[in-house]
Amino acid sequence: MTLAAISELTPLWVIIGYLGLLIGLGVVSGRLFRGTSSDYFVATRSIGPFLLLMSVFGTTMTAFALVGSTGKAFDRGVGVYGLMASSSGIVHSLIFFLIGMKLWAIGKRYGYVTQIQYFRDRFDSNGLGYLLFPILVALVIPYLLIGVIGAGTVLEGVTQGMFPDVFEGRMNPAGKMIMVGAVPRWLSGLVICAVVLFYISGGGLRGAAWANAFQTIVFMTMGVVAFWLISNRLGGLEAASRAVQENARDHLGRDGMITKPQFLSYMLVPFSVGMFPHLFQHWLTARSAKTFRLSIVAHPIFIMIVWVPCILIGIWAAGQGITPPGGNSNAVLALMVNKLIHNDIFTGLLTAGILAAIMSSLDSQFVCLGTMFTHDIVLHSAGEDRFTDRQKVLIGRGFIVAIVAITYGLSLLDPPNIFDLAVWCFSGFASLFPLVFCAVYWRRTTKVGAFSSILVMVGVWLYFFLDWLEQSSAGHDPEEYLVGGVMPVVFIFAASAVTLFVVSLVTKAPRQQVVDRFFAVHEAASLQEESR
Amino acid sequence: MSGSRRPTAWWVVWSLVAVLAILRNDLWNWSDDTLLFGFLPLGLAYHAGISIAAGLLWAAVVRFAWPAELEAWAEDEQPHRSGGRS
Numbered sequence: 001m002t003l004a005a006i007s008e009l010t011p012l013w014v015i016i017g018y019l020g021l022l023i024g025l026g027v028v029s030g031r032l033f034r035g036t037s038s039d040y041f042v043a044t045r046s047i048g049p050f051l052l053l054m055s056v057f058g059t060t061m062t063a064f065a066l067v068g069s070t071g072k073a074f075d076r077g078v079g080v081y082g083l084m085a086s087s088s089g090i091v092h093s094l095i096f097f098l099i100g101m102k103l104w105a106i107g108k109r110y111g112y113v114t115q116i117q118y119f120r121d122r123f124d125s126n127g128l129g130y131l132l133f134p135i136l137v138a139l140v141i142p143y144l145l146i147g148v149i150g151a152g153t154v155l156e157g158v159t160q161g162m163f164p165d166v167f168e169g170r171m172n173p174a175g176k177m178i179m180v181g182a183v184p185r186w187l188s189g190l191v192i193c194a195v196v197l198f199y200i201s202g203g204g205l206r207g208a209a210w211a212n213a214f215q216t217i218v219f220m221t222m223g224v225v226a227f228w229l230i231s232n233r234l235g236g237l238e239a240a241s242r243a244v245q246e247n248a249r250d251h252l253g254r255d256g257m258i259t260k261p262q263f264l265s266y267m268l269v270p271f272s273v274g275m276f277p278h279l280f281q282h283w284l285t286a287r288s289a290k291t292f293r294l295s296i297v298a299h300p301i302f303i304m305i306v307w308v309p310c311i312l313i314g315i316w317a318a319g320q321g322i323t324p325p326g327g328n329s330n331a332v333l334a335l336m337v338n339k340l341i342h343n344d345i346f347t348g349l350l351t352a353g354i355l356a357a358i359m360s361s362l363d364s365q366f367v368c369l370g371t372m373f374t375h376d377i378v379l380h381s382a383g384e385d386r387f388t389d390r391q392k393v394l395i396g397r398g399f400i401v402a403i404v405a406i407t408y409g410l411s412l413l414d415p416p417n418i419f420d421l422a423v424w425c426f427s428g429f430a431s432l433f434p435l436v437f438c439a440v441y442w443r444r445t446t447k448v449g450a451f452s453s454i455l456v457m458v459g460v461w462l463y464f465f466l467d468w469l470e471q472s473s474a475g476h477d478p479e480e481y482l483v484g485g486v487m488p489v490v491f492i493f494a495a496s497a498v499t500l501f502v503v504s505l506v507t508k509a510p511r512q513q514v515v516d517r518f519f520a521v522h523e524a525a526s527l528q529e530e531s532r
Numbered sequence: 533m534s535g536s537r538r539p540t541a542w543w544v545v546w547s548l549v550a551v552l553a554i555l556r557n558d559l560w561n562w563s564d565d566t567l568l569f570g571f572l573p574l575g576l577a578y579h580a581g582i583s584i585a586a587g588l589l590w591a592a593v594v595r596f597a598w599p600a601e602l603e604a605w606a607e608d609e610q611p612h613r614s615g616g617r618s
Contacts (some may be wrong), residue, residue, distance in 0.1 A: 105606035237571035252565035300586035
């Protein structure tokens with residue numbers, strides 16, 4: 001290989017170096033693994049404030065935070081920040097405080113590892129676990145696929161033309177050969193899955209938390225550096241924004257870009273974090289309640305640090321008259337970098353940052369699904385005492401390998417419109433929020449109410465989802481799917497909440513023993529307030 | 533939970549959280565395309581301000597509405613549910 005050829009591969013070498021660092025991190029976290037199931041599944045509930053902040057933030061921010069936010073701002077202007085980011089800053093921290101800390105306390109006291117364990121005991125029902133399990137898994141799997149396919153797509157774009165003699169490219173729907181010489185998505189997806197699997201197999205959730213912290217630092221830094229370099233190349237902040245004023249003025253406001261009902265209704269979407277099973281598991285890793293303080297305070301600020309630069313890059317691209325290939329606005333960030341920065345090392349680092357955002361969500365979701373299969377299905381059915389601690393870890397590892405393999409297999413099918421599924425996953429989780437909120441705060445919530453609410457949520461969700469599928473196959477823009485001008489989550493959330501409330505009121509109240517067991521946490525808080 | 537016994541600071545910070553959630557819905561900035569400091573669109577600056585205010589407000593919640601007994605309750609050794617957990 002000539003020197004010139006090696007130089008052309010610089011971005012790929014940078015990415016390989018980054019993946020190597022993650023493998024090294026996996027080796028270190030694996031050596032510190034204590035060998036117990038508690039350490040594997042919830043890091044022996046020993047994670048401190050900084051690691052909790054970084055792992056929770058890294059888990060909630062996907063590649064959308066860098067690539068999607070830039071693309072969406074390119075399409076819809078600055079209103080995208082208010083639509084998605086500022087609401088998340090308020091709602092996420094609210095949920096960490098009101099739900100996360102309470103569930104951490106209950107989980108620590110009663111030894112829970114998964115959400116379903118809590119719901120089974122809270123509603124005194126095994127069946128509820130069997131109902132919730134497939135729903136939670138079904139909502140997480142598209143999310144995983146988005147990560148694996150997204151990582152493959154990013155690497156394919158960066159490596160285009162690098163290996164023309166090895167990879168011939170692929171045919172697009174119009175029958176044209178594209179991405180000639182690029183590392184194909186099946187290979188990139190395989191490598192990404194293998195790296196994530198490596199570092200979570202060794203250290204379990206502790207390994208995921210460490211890797212998340214590292215990856216969060218990487219993607220936050222790369223977003224800010226990209227912003228700084230791009231603004232310099234555009235002649236400074238003022239010149240870059242002046243071009244938007246002159247060429248794409250509508251991007252500075254929200255008129256004609258976002259509708260008011262859509263904006264108002266989007267506030268419900270961030271409630272999804274209250275029911276993310278992978279976030280529940282991260283909450284349980286906290287060393288103490290005080291550990292949550294930093295996450296609660298810093299989360300909105302971190303969102304701002306990541307999102308504001310990306311939104312500005314998106315509208316600046318509109319001001320520059322950039323035309324993304326095939327109208328794919330997700331390519332805008334990469335296009336701005338390629339067009340303005342011309343630096344292979346930086347291209348490699350930015351790609352590593354995007355992969356970091358993807359992998360920092362994938363790892364927790366893989367561990368979480370493995371944990372759920374192990375605890376909510378195998379150990380629950382066979383009995384916890386049937387297995388030694390070491391066997392529990394082995395079962396967990398086995399399930400994680402199986403889930404990674406299934407996800408990778410499904411990604412090869414290259415399902416259409418997979419990226420549009422994200423908002424449906426979030427809407428589903430958000431509409432389960434009334435269940436967790438009432439479980440924690442309303443004593444009168446009943447088992448029948450919980451069952452009814454979940455079933456109604458699934459029914460209404462499916463009704464809108466199938467309608468969206470029909471409309472999108474008929475050629476409508478699937479991103480524009482609104483019901484009466486608002487996001488469908490409004491109706492799904494309302495149906496779920498009303499059903500839970502009404503059915504709980506008219507059905508037999510839960511046993512006093514169960515209520516006392518779970519509401520003692522509130523009594524403790526009340527006593528403390530009285531003593532002030 | 534007896535609301536009347538809550539300290540005033542508790543009510544103040546939670547009221548401010550509600551106000552912030554309302555302020556997020558800034559329909560009054562809808563068409564404003566002013567650039568602050570020559571580069572920052574007003575609609576973006578406003579919402580970045582909401583994020584900063586959220587950080588400050590959550591710091592106040594942590595300071596004035598912190599459920600200190602939660603930790604002691606969680607640590608308290610009680611018989612776990614049958615079978616135990618990891």
